[in-house]
Amino acid sequence: MKSRSGPGFVSAQEVARLAGVSRSAVSRTFTPGASVSPDTRERVLEAADRLGYHVNHLARGLISQTTGIVCLVVSDIATPYLSSMVDALTRRLQEASKVAMVINATGRLEKIEDAIRQTLHYRADATVVLSGSPDRAIIQTCLDSGQRLILLNRDEVLPGIRNVALDNAAAARQALHAFLKAGCRRLAVVASAARTPSLVGREKGFVDAARSVGLDVATWSDGPTAHATGAAGARHLLARTDPPDAVFCVTDLLACGFMDAARHEFGLRIPEDLSVIGFDDIEHAGWPSYALTTFAQPVAEIADHVVSCVTEYDAPADASRRLFAAPMVWRGTVRR
Amino acid sequence: MKSRSGPGFVSAQEVARLAGVSRSAVSRTFTPGASVSPDTRERVLEAADRLGYHVNHLARGLISQTTGIVCLVVSDIATPYLSSMVDALTRRLQEASKVAMVINATGRLEKIEDAIRQTLHYRADATVVLSGSPDRAIIQTCLDSGQRLILLNRDEVLPGIRNVALDNAAAARQALHAFLKAGCRRLAVVASAARTPSLVGREKGFVDAARSVGLDVATWSDGPTAHATGAAGARHLLARTDPPDAVFCVTDLLACGFMDAARHEFGLRIPEDLSVIGFDDIEHAGWPSYALTTFAQPVAEIADHVVSCVTEYDAPADASRRLFAAPMVWRGTVRR
DNA sequence: GACAGCTTTGCACACGAGTGCAACACATAG
DNA sequence: CTATGTGTTGCACTCGTGTGCAAAGCTGTC
Structure with a gap:
């Protein structure tokens, strides 16, 4: 395991020399399903171990395509929901003997394109876009190169690319009905300035559902999708002459901020004075201080599906879109 | 940008053919500092753009080493501190024109070794271990292969590997003095069953500092490093006949759990009845509900230093260890 | 012993790129 | 016109691996 001197990686050639076989034999030893006699296989393995040989996946990828x-x-990997998604994806990919290369696209929008270009440089088997909308031209480039492209929580439905998203509208409807059942009528939505498809879908879904039963919805959507924005929304909405008694926050982070401000700055009790529903089911939603009723992201299922998209053999003939349901998690922020 | 037909990536050869030059010319066009006339360079660039050509970094890496x-x-990427570290590292690495491959080592300890082996398969320029202790043998293998190995918050100090950590003992001492200054004398520490060097260092640092001034410290360390564990610690420590009036939690997550239980289950006011200090300065520490006094992880500085370790030319002659200070962040959980 | 059938092995080529070397073109000075 | 120097270009080799093909080896049956 340690009899080498000079630095640098050891190649199959050196292993072959030590084992007294041809380089092909070494290659076949490490290729599942190739024909090698048990005898030489063992000799090769021993030599490889002694030299500390590791197959060069780059060279292998060069030929095996x-x-x-x-x-x-x-972008924003540090966000609770996204970090747990990255966790699940990396783990699942490894189980499928793939490895994840993370491209941080935080910042300017054009960075997304640069990021995907990186992807092409490394001949990735597939690219999963967790945020930001790639340009149409770069999508075409991916498709031409035979790159699989999987978009998460995005609107673009194009032939050849896989799209997986959440059924935000259904969840929003469910939130509305929960509020109605609790006897709430003065509704509000808190979103942020980030107009990503998921957030917009939840906001719009809630407003539309309310309209369909003849109710109006006050809205707040300004600032980043963070705790402070939720608090700002509370300050704005609760100071009105006709403050809401039910608030749908399109993100748990927003909901936490809203609740903190509602409790500490307005002295409101939740759910007695005010019902709140969030979205994502991030960790703190389960903490006793919040005990937030929310919708869970089916992270594991989504990760499984993404991995199956990556490993499946053939491309979808036309636009493929898979919608996942976000199950409601009942806790203590909605009156019953 | 889209005149190709069959799938698959386009090679430099095809670009050369279209541009009417040799493949070498194409190669040199994309190699900074190589000698190409402006005329052919332009022809090559145009052909490359038309065909959607991207240099294959894998093949390039094969030859350029x-x-x-x-x-x-x-492991545990979804943890607030680690996810922000991954965020910072990926961003900085990209700025240094590197790209991050994330190996999820969650689970069994032996996975760390598998993970590092993956690293060798892909001929990474360096490996940064953010958690888990790699085995000595695999470290040797890395060194033999010329792999740079950078360990974060680990104890192992070995020749050839870079080690970067936090000055946990200094922070623990500072926490103790803050408590003493606030008039607290009944001390406690809350840790977890995870005996990682950083957590142990903080716990031990606090206990040692207290002993040196003749004070005893009650401790709780059981369960995972999470909110629930902090709450459990509160239930245990606050139910004693002689409950603490100052608690150092080795992690913000633990501190949040402790505070929640102390407030809601024991009706204690913070900081009037009880002072609390955490560690990491995660996002929620800044939220009004917690306003936790804590120590900030110098994430940006650490990331910068790690990247400089990756890009620096020569290996450290012998064991190299860099200690970062964690500045204290004063908020509202310590009486003043 | 001859022959068929199967397994194992090595040769040689391919993958996609970088680069030393020599040939070449061109400009300038003598 | 020749000699010298400078800047481009292409050939051919290299990196580390997978694999088709044919040769070689082995086994078993008649």
């Missing part, structure tokens, strides 16, 4: 690399294009 | 890949071995 599949590198095992899957690119994850993410 | 440097792939631009840096492996991040992480």
Whole structure:
């Protein structure tokens, strides 16, 4: 395991020399399903172990046209929901003997394109875009190159690319009915300035559902999708002459901020004075201080599906879109 | 940008054919500092653009001995502190024109070794271990292969590997003095069953500092490093006949759990009845409900230093260890 | 012993790129 | 016109691996 001197990686050639066989034999030893006699196989393995040999996946990918690399294009990885998604994806990919390359696309929008270009440089087997909308031209480039492209929570439905998203509208409807059942009538939505498809879908879904039963909805959507924005929304909405008694926050982070401000700055009790529903089911939603009723992201299922998209053999003939349901998690922020 | 027909990536050869030059010319066009006339350079660039050509970094890495890949071995990426570290690292690495490959080592300890082996398969330029202790043998293998190995918040100090950590003992001492200054004398520490060097260092640092001034410390360390564990610690410590009036939680997550239980289950006011200090300065520490006094992880500085370790030319002659200070963040959980 | 059938092995080529070397073109000075 | 120097270009080799093909080896049956 340690009899080498000079630095640098050891190649199959050196292993072959030590084992007294041809380089092909070494290659076949490490290729599942290839024909090697048990005898030489053992000799090769011993030599490889002694020299500390590791197959060079880059060279292998050069010839086998599949590198095992899957690119994850993410911005705001530090966000609770996204980080748990990255966790699930990396784990699942490894189980499928792939490896994740993370491209941080935080910042300017054009960075997304640069990121996907990186993907092409490394001949990834597939690219999963977790945020940001890639340009149409770069999508075409991916398709031409035979790159699989999987978009998460995005609107673009194009032939050849896989799209997986959440049924935000259904969840929003369910939230509305929960509020109605609790006897609430003065509704509000808190969103942020980030007009990503998921957030917009939840906001719009809630407003539309309310309209369909003849109710109006006050809205707040300003600032980043963070705790402070939720608090700002509370300050704005609760100071009105006709403050809401039920608030749908399109994100748990927003909901936490809203609740903090409602409790500490307005002295409101939740759910007695005010019902709140969030979205994502991030960790703190389960903490006793919040005990937030919310919708759970089916992270594991989505990750499984994404991995199956990556490993499946053939491309979808036309636009493929898979919608996941976000199950409601009942806790203590809605009056019953 | 779209005149190709069959799937698959386009090679430099095809670009050369279209541009009417040799493949070498194409190669040189994309190699900074190589000698190409402005005329052919332009012809090549145009052909490359038309065909959608992207340099194959894998093939380039094969010959240039440097792939631009840096492996991040992480477990529990979804944890607030680690996810922000991954965020910072991926961003900084990209700025240094490297790319991060994330290996999820969650689970069994032996997975760390598998993970590092992956690293070797892809001929990464360096490997950053964010959690878990790699085995000594695998470290040796890395060194033999010329792999740079950078350990974060680990104890192992070995020749050839870079070690970067936090000055946990200094922070623990500072926490103790803050408590003493606030008039607290009944001390406690809350940790978890995870005996990682950082957590142990903080716990031990606090206990030692207290002993040196003749004070005893009640401790709780059981369960995972999570909110629930902090709450359990509160239930245990606050139910004693002689409950603490100052608690140092080795992690913000633990501190949040402790505070929630102390407030809601024991009706204690913070900081009037009880002072609390955490560690990490995660996002919620800044939220009004917690306003936790804590120690900030110098994430940006650490990331910068790690990247400089990756890009620096020569290996450290012997064991290299860099200690970062964690500045105290004063908020509202310590009486003044 | 001859022959068929199967397994194992090595040769040689391919993958996609970088680069030393020599040939070449061109400009300038003598 | 020749000699010298400078800047481009292409050939051919290299990196580490997979694999088709044919040769070689082995086994078993008639």
